[in-house]
Amino acid sequence: MTTEYVVQVEDLRKSYGAFTAVDGVTFDIRRGETFALLGPNGAGKSTTIEILEGYRDRTSGEVSVLGTDPGRGGLDWKAKLGIVLQSTGESGNVTVREQLAHFARFYPNPRDVDEVIAAVGLEEKQKTLIRKLSGGQRRRVDVALGIIGRPELLFLDEPTTGFDPEARRQFWELIRSLKAEGTSILLTTHYLDEAAQLGDRAGVIAGGRMVDIGAIDEIGGADARIPVVRWIENGVLREERTTTPGALVARLGEPDGLEVVRPSLEDIYLELVGEAGLAAAATDTVIEGAAL
């Protein structure tokens, strides 16, 4: 039971005809770790996660999820997973409580229904039909259904879309408590602050390739984290990256609009994705050139 890795992906590829959605992705997730998979729309995040969940077949590469090839996972394997899909639109003619109590029966060792309802903050709505809930509340039901079976590995595909800021913070608390219990988590999200709050490590995927992977506070490399000092000089915005911002500020004195900015994960991410875009464009040009 103490396999070091819950997910191992080696050179994963997925093509649809001539289009390659995932182009040689490699990463792994250790037991108990929360791994954030980041990337723009259409980068291959969902394709990758759905291959790991057993929803899609892969074109090539090695994939192991809880020691099993997801293409061949049986019911015992599924009982150890929790899956929160990206979007759901079920008719919802059952109440929150009915739905959770029903799904709890599918699993050998489910969580307590009341506990889960409380964890996602739906106590007030537990007797409401799911179709009468707001989008954010329905999303919480999705999350509740994902964790009801006490999963070893939880997949969260953009879990907080449609949440208000308070609900997101509550959700983060929930995920932290799951982490504390030892649940391993694979998270995709558009909110970089969310990845920074929850993730231990992150992988940035763009154009089907993993452009960077590493600890949340190391991704993008040390250079990407060099603080930026901005100020206005003679009405012109000036900007300088420096490892010694204090010294620079001391030298500048009291200019207008002075600020010291430490690049956030979002800034680093945008830089990474931007570079990947440029690199891909450059490759295309080379290929076109070669064809001539």
Added chain:
Amino acid sequence: MNTLTLGASRVGYEVKTYFRQGDSVFFTFLFPVVMLSIFSVAFSESSFGPPGDEISAAAFYLPGMLAAGILLSGLQNLGVDIAMEKSDGTLKRFAGTPLPVVSYFIGKMGQVLVTGLMQAALLILVASVLFGVELPADPEKWLTFAWVFLLGVTTSAVLGIAVSGLPRSGKSATAVIIPIALVLQFISGVYLQFSMLPEWLQQVASVFPLKWMAQGMRSVFLPEAFEVLEQGESWNLAGVAIVCGIWLVVGLVLTRLTFRWIRKDS
């Protein structure tokens, strides 16, 4: 939790959600009752059947409506229901849980059986209480009713699961499946008297199970004088069993071959 107990818990869930869906309650559950009432009222002055053995419109239409109910509760209801569940993500969610496919099917079959039985009971009650239709007294007739109903409803449910793969989206489900059910009802002696149809159309209808379900129901509820109106002048209950049985097997094989929680890579 084994497959059967989970299946039983699915039946409860399915029946509950069935009755919470307003359109399914009307178009599959109450529809035959509504049609029976309309025919009974519209033709209340007419009588049906050979001279000396005339019966009321309600008595004449009851067997056909029972057969239609079996078709609607099984084929139409499940065909549309499962197609919708495919497209709205219900099945995708199940695919990611340890719910066995067989338990899901037990739930659907149970839903059809329970709602179909309630529907048949309601039809018989309305016919007898509101329209004064005389019900058979012979226990043997009720035994025939029991097996024709059970075989019919099972066949219809299995075929419903099999046809649920036809619509390409949940939105088109009703547009694809309701016409199939409607055409079958018109050629199988539900709305139009079967003996009045041209022989070639009778032959076509005989390929499909609804004609046989309706014939089985007529053998239960119509006076013996009506038997001569049937094809071959016989209720031909063996034929009912054989044709429904063949379609049951065909439905099971199709389901086994085609049903998937999700279409991978779509």
